[in-house]
Amino acid sequence: MKTDVGPRSQSAGNISLAMKLVLALTLVAVGASVFMTFAYAPEHRVQGNLQRIFYSHISTAGICYIAFIIVAIGGTMYLARRDPKWDRLARAAALLGVVFTTIVLLTGCIWGTGVWGACWTWDPRLTTTLVLWFVYVGYLMLRGYIDEREQKRRIAAIVGIVGAVVVPVNYLSVFWWRNLHPQSTIIVEGRGGLAPEMLQTLIVTFVAFILLFGLLLRLQVRLERLSDAAADLRMAAFAKDGAY
Amino acid sequence: MTSIDSGLLLLLIGYGIVWLGIFGYLVYAVTRLRSVEKELTGLGGGPHDANYGTESPGGD
Amino acid sequence: MSQSGPRGKPATGIGIGRGPLVEVHSLYRRLGAVEAVAGVSFTQRRGEIAVVLGENGAGKTTLLRLMAGLLRPAAGSVRTGGRRVSQTDPISRAGLAFVGHGASSYDELSVIENVRFAAQLRAVAPDSPRIRETLEQVDLWRFRDRRARELSRGMRQRLELAGALVADPEVILLDEPFNALDSRSRASVDALLAGRKPNAAILIATHEIDHARSIADRVLVLHRGRLQLDATVESLGDRDLREVLDQAAAGDPPHQPAESESGRTAADSTPDRITRRRPGWLRAWRTLVTREFRAELRSREFVPAMVVLGVLMLMVFSLAFAIPPEDAPAAASGAFWASLIFATVLGAVRGFAVERDRGTLQTQLLAPISRSAIFGGKWIVNFVSIALVGGIAAVVTSVFFRIAFAGWMTVLTVLVAAAALASIATLYGALLTNTRAREMLAPVLMLPVTMPVLIGGVAATLDSLSATAVPARLPWLGLVLAYCAILLSLAVLLVDYIFED
Numbered sequence: 001m002k003t004d005v006g007p008r009s010q011s012a013g014n015i016s017l018a019m020k021l022v023l024a025l026t027l028v029a030v031g032a033s034v035f036m037t038f039a040y041a042p043e044h045r046v047q048g049n050l051q052r053i054f055y056s057h058i059s060t061a062g063i064c065y066i067a068f069i070i071v072a073i074g075g076t077m078y079l080a081r082r083d084p085k086w087d088r089l090a091r092a093a094a095l096l097g098v099v100f101t102t103i104v105l106l107t108g109c110i111w112g113t114g115v116w117g118a119c120w121t122w123d124p125r126l127t128t129t130l131v132l133w134f135v136y137v138g139y140l141m142l143r144g145y146i147d148e149r150e151q152k153r154r155i156a157a158i159v160g161i162v163g164a165v166v167v168p169v170n171y172l173s174v175f176w177w178r179n180l181h182p183q184s185t186i187i188v189e190g191r192g193g194l195a196p197e198m199l200q201t202l203i204v205t206f207v208a209f210i211l212l213f214g215l216l217l218r219l220q221v222r223l224e225r226l227s228d229a230a231a232d233l234r235m236a237a238f239a240k241d242g243a244y
Numbered sequence: 245m246t247s248i249d250s251g252l253l254l255l256l257i258g259y260g261i262v263w264l265g266i267f268g269y270l271v272y273a274v275t276r277l278r279s280v281e282k283e284l285t286g287l288g289g290g291p292h293d294a295n296y297g298t299e300s301p302g303g304d
Numbered sequence: 305m306s307q308s309g310p311r312g313k314p315a316t317g318i319g320i321g322r323g324p325l326v327e328v329h330s331l332y333r334r335l336g337a338v339e340a341v342a343g344v345s346f347t348q349r350r351g352e353i354a355v356v357l358g359e360n361g362a363g364k365t366t367l368l369r370l371m372a373g374l375l376r377p378a379a380g381s382v383r384t385g386g387r388r389v390s391q392t393d394p395i396s397r398a399g400l401a402f403v404g405h406g407a408s409s410y411d412e413l414s415v416i417e418n419v420r421f422a423a424q425l426r427a428v429a430p431d432s433p434r435i436r437e438t439l440e441q442v443d444l445w446r447f448r449d450r451r452a453r454e455l456s457r458g459m460r461q462r463l464e465l466a467g468a469l470v471a472d473p474e475v476i477l478l479d480e481p482f483n484a485l486d487s488r489s490r491a492s493v494d495a496l497l498a499g500r501k502p503n504a505a506i507l508i509a510t511h512e513i514d515h516a517r518s519i520a521d522r523v524l525v526l527h528r529g530r531l532q533l534d535a536t537v538e539s540l541g542d543r544d545l546r547e548v549l550d551q552a553a554a555g556d557p558p559h560q561p562a563e564s565e566s567g568r569t570a571a572d573s574t575p576d577r578i579t580r581r582r583p584g585w586l587r588a589w590r591t592l593v594t595r596e597f598r599a600e601l602r603s604r605e606f607v608p609a610m611v612v613l614g615v616l617m618l619m620v621f622s623l624a625f626a627i628p629p630e631d632a633p634a635a636a637s638g639a640f641w642a643s644l645i646f647a648t649v650l651g652a653v654r655g656f657a658v659e660r661d662r663g664t665l666q667t668q669l670l671a672p673i674s675r676s677a678i679f680g681g682k683w684i685v686n687f688v689s690i691a692l693v694g695g696i697a698a699v700v701t702s703v704f705f706r707i708a709f710a711g712w713m714t715v716l717t718v719l720v721a722a723a724a725l726a727s728i729a730t731l732y733g734a735l736l737t738n739t740r741a742r743e744m745l746a747p748v749l750m751l752p753v754t755m756p757v758l759i760g761g762v763a764a765t766l767d768s769l770s771a772t773a774v775p776a777r778l779p780w781l782g783l784v785l786a787y788c789a790i791l792l793s794l795a796v797l798l799v800d801y802i803f804e805d
Binding site: 037047048049050052053056057060096099100102103106107110111113114212216219220222223226227229230233234237 | 250251252254255257258259261262265266268269270273276277280281283284287288
């Protein structure tokens with residue numbers, strides 16, 4: 001039986017120096033990103049100020065894809081090692097994945113409304129993001145409907161892995177669909193032709209969000225670990241009270 | 245409203261959504277963390293246990 | 305294919321001169337919060353009947369299921385014939401038999417068909433004389449053509465026994481086998497077991513203390529998952545077994561776990577070997593598929609429902625949209641694929657779930673066949689069902705939308721899509737057998753994964769309806785086929801994890 005391994009012991013029981021550094025770095029990056037987004041990056045010729053949402057939109061989109069890869073990796077490692085920490089990682093990434101995917105969908109909608117007057121388009125990226133949203137939500141729902149813990153972890157791991165596969169395939173199919181049926185979609189302006197300041201802003205924003213995601217993931221994993229610990233204790237108390 | 249203004253408004257709404265989402269999650273996570281830590285202490289697996297909530301919340 | 309090992313001379317006493325046939329070592333397994341089996345160790349030799357006694361919840365069933373390979377131990381091991389019993393190792397289940405609570409035989413199949421099915425999964429030929437012999441031994445030969453659902457509970461129990469014993473197993477695990485039996489049946493089962501005894505190690509979990517005493521050579525007492533007593537019946541002398549049980553339950557065993565091995569020589573510790581017979585993958589798959597089709601043809605439970613569902617949805621779509629004639633191809637395409645996908649998703653929940661509910665999946669999981677054969681069996685049935693529904697739906701689409709929808713291209717597209725959809729249906733069907741609210745979870749989980757099939761299918765049929773050149777449609781078929789290949793590869797890689805317990 002694997003036992004729950006706690007975090008490496010830290011000095012003084014407070015936030016460690018490394019952690020403080022990361023927090024500081026994140027704050028700096030976020031601050032820089034906000035500044036660059038609103039003040040440094042030039043205004044877009046056609047789309048105007050609304051285009052500035054692009055930096056956050058693309059960054060959070062990148063995060064969601066990273067998150068689902070983590071869900072798949074967590075699932076794979078759990079099946080291989082049966083260590084609950086991998087399952088906790090997958091769970092945490094899935095929850096954050098839902099949060100970030102929702103953000104992507106909503107900001108995409110806002111952007112679309114401003115630029116083309118259309119809240120939604122069936123372009124490959126948005127469509128795949130929507131599919132991803134459903135995969136995450138399904139994953140979390142599934143966990144709620146299985147009672148036995150080992151089973152829950154195992155089945156969720158498999159669902160997470162299979163769910164990850166659909167993402168690239170879906171992207172490809174919508175991409176082909178769009179190319180062959182241009183009248184049914186509107187082309188979203190790509191990354192081509194970015195001014196250097198815009199590229200820099202994008203990079204900084206992306207880094208800021210990655211750092212932020214890392215911190216949030218760590219927080220969520222900790223939450224999952226404590227939840228598991230509480231569940232363990234509850235189960236032990238129950239057994240002691242005479243489950244027979 | 246000029247198109248610049250409406251663009252800016254939408255930008256602010258969009259930006260607001262991003263940070264609202266993140267903060268919303270933070271509020272949820274910290275609230276749950278507090279309640280789970282409380283439950284753990286109640287169950288006897290709390291601060292005395294080196295594995296669990298000895299560190300201050302929000303960081304390891 | 306068969307694998308046999310050296311057997312040694314036939315035993316005169318209880319397996320003296322031969323090593324253990326069954327070795328259970330520090331077996332541990334939780335079920336939920338409860339330690340169902342906690343550190344149980346014992347061995348058994350050929351030619352011995354041991355009974356496992358204990359109150360409800362002592363862990364008897366869990367122990368037997370662990371030994372049969374139906375449950376995965378959290379720690380410890382079970383070895384039979386020197387080979388570790390594992391869910392991922394089909395050969396390790398060869399030569400083993402398990403009869404549990406409840407039926408694991410198929411309602412729609414007859415007595416003899418059920419026994420033949422069990423036999424074939426263990427590489428016994430369907431026309432083998434053993435089938436008749438075994439049925440006669442349980443006194444079911446005269447009822448051989450009766451459907452299993454028409455049997456009384458006692459007869460059903462005897463059918464379970466026949467299925468388990470037809471392949472001459474050398475390790476026989478029985479969980480409360482006498483429950484539903486009247487005294488006459490009980491006597492014939494006793495005789496049956498006595499006949500098998502020289503060649504097998506038999507372990508029986510039972511409540512029937514007196515009966516146990518009369519047939520057993522050895523007594524094991526479980527309490528709260530722990531082995532409290534392991535003693536020969538001889539050594540217990542005239543003691544009342546009930547008293548023995550009570551003492552064990554109070555944590556005070558009359559003996560220490562018995563040194564029933566005393567007097568054995570060192571040479572006796574080499575494990576006894578089992579004759580291992582298992583069918584080839586293809587043979588196992590064919591057996592499973594034949595059974596599936598036979599059962600479906602008789603019960604007509606699922607395919608008709610899926611067809612009706614598909615057609616109903618087409619009707620809903622046709623009525624819901626006011627479609628001008630020039631848009632008919634696009635609407636027809638969409639409606640067709642939407643209906644096919646919904647019919648698949650809603651109908652797919654059944655397959656494994658029903659088997660799990662009815663206990664029949666256990667027969668397949670116990671057999672010395674690989675999990676991928678079980679998956680493959682279900683897959684082909686799903687494929688045929690979905691293709692059938694697709695074919696009928698295509699014709700109905702042509703009628704409802706008044707276009708020539710059902711053409712060669714559509715047929716090909718439906719076949720390719722059915723392969724992909726069957727992969728999804730079988731995969732998620734297997735995963736969701738043990739979840740609550742699976743009728744709702746299945747669509748939620750499956751629909752996102754069917755998107756590429758939807759898009760590919762619609763694109764391919766739209767193209768064919770607009771009469772573009774054939775090559776334009778082939779990439780779509782290629783995409784769906786590639787998707788199917790990816791899904792099946794994943795399924796094969798993960799199949800052992802999917803069926804694990």
